[in-house]
Amino acid sequence: MLNYSTSEENYIKAIFHLQHTDGTVTTNELAAELKTKPASITDMMKKLKTKKLVHYQAYHGFRLSPDGKKVALGIIRRHRLWEYFLAEKLKFSWEEVHAVAEDLEHVSSKKLIDKLDEFLGFPRFDPHGDPIPDMHGRIETSRQVCLQDLPLNKPAVVSHVSDQSNEMLELLGHKKIGIGTRLEVKRKFNFDNSLEIKIRQQSPINISEQLSKNIFAKYDE
Amino acid sequence: MLNYSTSEENYIKAIFHLQHTDGTVTTNELAAELKTKPASITDMMKKLKTKKLVHYQAYHGFRLSPDGKKVALGIIRRHRLWEYFLAEKLKFSWEEVHAVAEDLEHVSSKKLIDKLDEFLGFPRFDPHGDPIPDMHGRIETSRQVCLQDLPLNKPAVVSHVSDQSNEMLELLGHKKIGIGTRLEVKRKFNFDNSLEIKIRQQSPINISEQLSKNIFAKYDE
DNA sequence: AAATATTTTTAGACAAACCTAAAAAATATT
DNA sequence: AATATTTTTTAGGTTTGTCTAAAAATATTT
Structure with a gap:
């Protein structure tokens, strides 16, 4: 290449x-x-x-173009592997990794990146939860995670609810949450693990730990 | 800076x-x-x-200038730490590290380099035996190593001989080796650990393991 | 020391990646 | 549909880092 x-x-x-x-x-x-x-x-x-x-x-x-996409995935692979390295090995904080990875991503030795990948144990997600393309440019398009596990401020789309009881559906209806609802988790309260979430064009609402554990979403990139 | x-x-x-x-x-x-x-x-x-x-x-x-030297030592620090990382952690071979480090050395985040240094356990020499400047730009000017431990093709200056017997001095005189002699180890024969060394403006000569163990040199950069 | 050769600098050009200001095309408004 | 607004492109300029070719300074040779 x-x-x-x-x-x-x-x-x-x-x-x-x-x-x-x-x-x-x-x-x-x-x-x-x-x-x-x-x-x-x-x-x-x-x-x-x-x-x-x-x-x-x-x-x-x-x-x-298809070629352009391949190049982009290569850059993103480098960026996210370095982010993982910085957070995991060098103990950089979550917020610091991005800026440094912006520089490291342009060092383009393929061997370097493939060996780094191996050294890191072929991680599949970077510290922000974004998937890391593999050495052939294949990328996990999205994965389902429970709302509790969603990083803050990460746009996501509700993809699954595990409890389908009437009570649950009633609550979801009231909160205006359904499959396909786009939301972001804005805050997480450690006291009771309740979440403040923001649905597009609505004001933020609160949901309990119990409810959040039954809602699954995919990253919306 | x-x-x-x-x-x-x-x-x-x-x-x-x-x-x-x-x-x-x-x-x-x-x-x-x-x-x-x-x-x-x-x-x-x-x-x-x-x-x-x-x-x-x-x-x-x-x-x-003094400022220029400080900048140079910063670059050399980055270069050699990356070389150490590539060889030690990513298992690059000795000869491959230089080219990749040429690119990585220009990523100039001080925090990145200081954390990398810590992660690597504050190594003092890179894979080629060159000293790594510390975070204040201090560098080990040179260290004495036994000829047996000298990397191949690394210019060095004889700095010490441990056995001062007549027999030893006779041999050294014959081989034209003394304190201050500039030489490079060109080959190492595993069979008997004898070395082929090259002294400036002379043709290569061979020295035995026994002799080499009594000769110490400093890197000549 | 004068002539010759070498080294270094100057002058002017070029590509990459950016900019400002003006012109052209597309979109929105009445 | 005509006009106004916004978006995008073009034209020409700047900086960084390189180049070639010619001029100037230094070094070497006779």
């Missing part, structure tokens, strides 16, 4: 992340994400187009 | 290494070392001079 500059890699990674929400990404969106000016985006998109990493038609946004 | 570009760092590091042999470094020397053209060296020296990292007078070579 070819080698790309740090700038190119940052653009590719940012497009990958924005694509998750949106199908196609716009110039202004990407400029905001990367804190550059729209003109710089246009320049880089022309370049990435000639390298066949993005599909791009002037004035009509862009998205990664 | 300020931050320097990858290019600046590579120039500073190269000057540091060339200074060891020579007091002051010349434009052509550095161009050869960095595989760039002399004109590029002049450009960069002007820049490093304004940043007070080198002493430089047009046409009269250059050397690192």
